[in-house]
Amino acid sequence: MTAQVIKRQNASLFLSEPGAVLPDGALTAVACRHCGAPLNPRDAGTGFCCKGCEAAYGIVRGLGLDSYYRRRVLSPAERVLKPETDRPHEDFSAFVTSEKDGSQRLHLMVEGIHCAACVWLIESALARQPHVIAARVNMTTRRLALSWRGPKSEANTLAAFVESLGYRLLPFDPDLMASATAARERELLRAMAVAGFAAGNVMLLSVAVWSGFASTMGSATRELLYWFSALIALPAIVYSGWPFYRSAIGALRLGHANMDVPISLAVILASGMSLYETATGGRYAYFDASVTLLFLLLIGRYLDARARSRARGSAERLVALSGTAATVEEPSGIRRMLPPAQLKPGMIVLAMPGERIAADGTVREGTSDIDTSLITGETVPAAAATGSRVFAGTLNLSGFLRIEVLGAGQATLLAEITRLMEAAERGRARYLAIADRMARVYVPTVHGFAAATFLIWFFVLAAPWQAALLNAVAVLIVTCPCALALAVPVVQVVASSRLFGQGILLKSATALERLAAIDTVVFDKTGTLTEAEPVLIPDPAISPEILAAAAALAGASRHPLAQALHRILPQSKPPAAVTEIPGSGLRAQTADGEIRLGSRRWCGVDASDDAGGRIQPELWFSLPSHAPARFAFTDRARSDAREVVADLAKRGFGIEMLSGDRSASVAAVAAAVGIEFFRAGCVPADKTAQLCELGAAGRRVLMVGDGLNDAPALAAAHVSMSPASAAEISQTAADIVFQGHHLAPVLEAIDVARKAQRLVKQNFAVAILYNAVAVPLAMMGLITPLLAALAMSSSSLLVTANALRLARKAR
Amino acid sequence: MDIILYLIPIALFLGMLGLGAFLWALKSGQFEDLEGAARRILFDDEPPPENPE
Numbered sequence: 120m121t122a123q124v125i126k127r128q129n130a131s132l133f134l135s136e137p138g139a140v141l142p143d144g145a146l147t148a149v150a151c152r153h154c155g156a157p158l159n160p161r162d163a164g165t166g167f168c169c170k171g172c173e174a175a176y177g178i179v180r181g182l183g184l185d186s187y188y189r190r191r192v193l194s195p196a197e198r199v200l201k202p203e204t205d206r207p208h209e210d211f212s213a214f215v216t217s218e219k220d221g222s223q224r225l226h227l228m229v230e231g232i233h234c235a236a237c238v239w240l241i242e243s244a245l246a247r248q249p250h251v252i253a254a255r256v257n258m259t260t261r262r263l264a265l266s267w268r269g270p271k272s273e274a275n276t277l278a279a280f281v282e283s284l285g286y287r288l289l290p291f292d293p294d295l296m297a298s299a300t301a302a303r304e305r306e307l308l309r310a311m312a313v314a315g316f317a318a319g320n321v322m323l324l325s326v327a328v329w330s331g332f333a334s335t336m337g338s339a340t341r342e343l344l345y346w347f348s349a350l351i352a353l354p355a356i357v358y359s360g361w362p363f364y365r366s367a368i369g370a371l372r373l374g375h376a377n378m379d380v381p382i383s384l385a386v387i388l389a390s391g392m393s394l395y396e397t398a399t400g401g402r403y404a405y406f407d408a409s410v411t412l413l414f415l416l417l418i419g420r421y422l423d424a425r426a427r428s429r430a431r432g433s434a435e436r437l438v439a440l441s442g443t444a445a446t447v448e449e450p451s452g453i454r455r456m457l458p459p460a461q462l463k464p465g466m467i468v469l470a471m472p473g474e475r476i477a478a479d480g481t482v483r484e485g486t487s488d489i490d491t492s493l494i495t496g497e498t499v500p501a502a503a504a505t506g507s508r509v510f511a512g513t514l515n516l517s518g519f520l521r522i523e524v525l526g527a528g529q530a531t532l533l534a535e536i537t538r539l540m541e542a543a544e545r546g547r548a549r550y551l552a553i554a555d556r557m558a559r560v561y562v563p564t565v566h567g568f569a570a571a572t573f574l575i576w577f578f579v580l581a582a583p584w585q586a587a588l589l590n591a592v593a594v595l596i597v598t599c600p601c602a603l604a605l606a607v608p609v610v611q612v613v614a615s616s617r618l619f620g621q622g623i624l625l626k627s628a629t630a631l632e633r634l635a636a637i638d639t640v641v642f643d644k645t646g647t648l649t650e651a652e653p654v655l656i657p658d659p660a661i662s663p664e665i666l667a668a669a670a671a672l673a674g675a676s677r678h679p680l681a682q683a684l685h686r687i688l689p690q691s692k693p694p695a696a697v698t699e700i701p702g703s704g705l706r707a708q709t710a711d712g713e714i715r716l717g718s719r720r721w722c723g724v725d726a727s728d729d730a731g732g733r734i735q736p737e738l739w740f741s742l743p744s745h746a747p748a749r750f751a752f753t754d755r756a757r758s759d760a761r762e763v764v765a766d767l768a769k770r771g772f773g774i775e776m777l778s779g780d781r782s783a784s785v786a787a788v789a790a791a792v793g794i795e796f797f798r799a800g801c802v803p804a805d806k807t808a809q810l811c812e813l814g815a816a817g818r819r820v821l822m823v824g825d826g827l828n829d830a831p832a833l834a835a836a837h838v839s840m841s842p843a844s845a846a847e848i849s850q851t852a853a854d855i856v857f858q859g860h861h862l863a864p865v866l867e868a869i870d871v872a873r874k875a876q877r878l879v880k881q882n883f884a885v886a887i888l889y890n891a892v893a894v895p896l897a898m899m900g901l902i903t904p905l906l907a908a909l910a911m912s913s914s915s916l917l918v919t920a921n922a923l924r925l926a927r928k929a930r
Numbered sequence: 931m932d933i934i935l936y937l938i939p940i941a942l943f944l945g946m947l948g949l950g951a952f953l954w955a956l957k958s959g960q961f962e963d964l965e966g967a968a969r970r971i972l973f974d975d976e977p978p979p980e981n982p983e
Binding site: 312347 | 934938945946953963964966
């Protein structure tokens, strides 16, 4: 069997090439035929990286769906399509709802959808299952709606089937996820449709009126056209304007003005005035201006809402996917899987080696090493034994543990972090968006001009009050809040979709503005600057034979350090009959005698001299007739961390590092990436205090962090980012979440933010320029509906076109 | 010019028809997955075999 050839399109994107199956030996690069991961040379013969992929390939071919492999485009941002054979299956039947007609429905979140071909594969494969009525994958939200006839337990069979193809499924409650934002988005879309309909039709009639001024339209015809316009426009203005009126009323109630106040006022006054003019046979009516204004603004609002909900939805999905089910052992000895949210105090939770611990608790039985890097930033594992306190989110490394769940009211770490976070958020001044700051100046100015116009015409020029009012209203209409109100949202939409394409999710509406203003970047160490994955430090003192023997033995364990050691020589096979003693290490019998790999004590090394062990994670390897060998590990910095830090420094940012880790390893990483200012051994409160200090000194800080211990600092910073691998609470606290193994998104986000800010300012300048020309004309009473419409449309187009420049990538 | 007495209502009616169609499409969930719909069209698919039931 020949393995499929893959062409390296670029470093990150693989395109499968079905036609190019070459004879063995002529392969340039080899990838697994199912998941597309690079193959170990020893597996090249089979073409599969593991049994799971081979089985999945068999299933897909068996269903006659193998055109999937031709159609797909593997995306580096998604997880590989490797079926997880050893993952315990969750029980989905509790999430099934029965319909009236006897069918069952289940909603699932799917992880691992790379492209439309994956959607097609899942739908087609499920449709070929007996009993399945419908399977529909929503590609935008990555959700699967499944319905079938038969028992509820069928859910697990169907889910296991999809999982065997390499996808991961998670249940979700559609009612819970169909949140207020989705309803708001639909409301905006409906309002936009109605406004668009009205704007089109009113414009149709208005064109007739405008040309009527040039030729000889009778006043009766014009009146008729105005009445028709009113008929169309007024209901639309009531309906489509509602989102603006509501927001304006809300702002006025709180005693300040936002951009929606002048919009609402202009729309309502213009339509009221036009109605009066129509009824009294006046010459000018502004129905078209008010409806078009609403239509254009609603387009901006809708796109803005959609871009943000897409980013937020992706961020929520990332968080949901990182949560793992907990294995609960009931007093009767039965084990079942429960979502962490359903755990209750006193329950016994099991943690296998290599699993994340699901809840805060006390160890009741077992010994192990715990990797607490996500909580404390420490890279050296801590020992745990009966009675130790363990925390949710930490990684159980070596031994099996039985953990009693602690209550929420008890002093859990999470409760402490949450308390700190709330304090930090209270301390942070509420950020006022630039559009609202603009509105604070704009609203009184424009309304002042309008009032002045009325007063001057009425008192000074002794015009009738209708004419004076008409001119005042014309001022309000022609100052076109349109360009002003569009200035920010269009830039936001373009910026967030550009960032979205690179896996950077903007969660907060004002994140870009705040990001553009920063002058200092504070990094966390573990998991942010580093990959939080141990890497062996090469030691020339260790002979290749010993390294080979140790790496082979290490292959038998799931301990991350052992796995890191095994990665040096991935082909080596562990010897037969290896025993693993949790919390200690591995042992195996060879022809020469017993060999051991594990802790210092396990290998018989004097434990008193363990200064090294407190700095670096280490493994010892002992074998007969040799001195024990020490393997030290380090946490490698992200591959582009150094360049990113250098780039940031070049742009004049102050750069600091705050870490909960010991000072020796912090100093090592700081030197590796080129950061001068760092503080080690920070508890969460220290980090927050440091950020508040910087804030008090007038610095605007971007905090980049991933750990639970960073969450309060993220909340305290001017703006915050966290990688998608971060703890759930940190991702929730962060304004921006970025995906991938690189740190470059930090730079990209700052760049886009600064460019966006520049464009927003240009847009404001354009809008003000327009007003500077139009307002005097309006005050003089020279504005006609045609001029108003022209000014409004052209300024809106200009602003939008300017914003679109951001979509073009620099370089 | 009497013709506009017919033309305007006809234009309005047609416009309403379009608006109604859009609101119906929105209500029946056709705007839920714009990305998927755009790609789905590229896969011409043989109908799945009848469910043996």
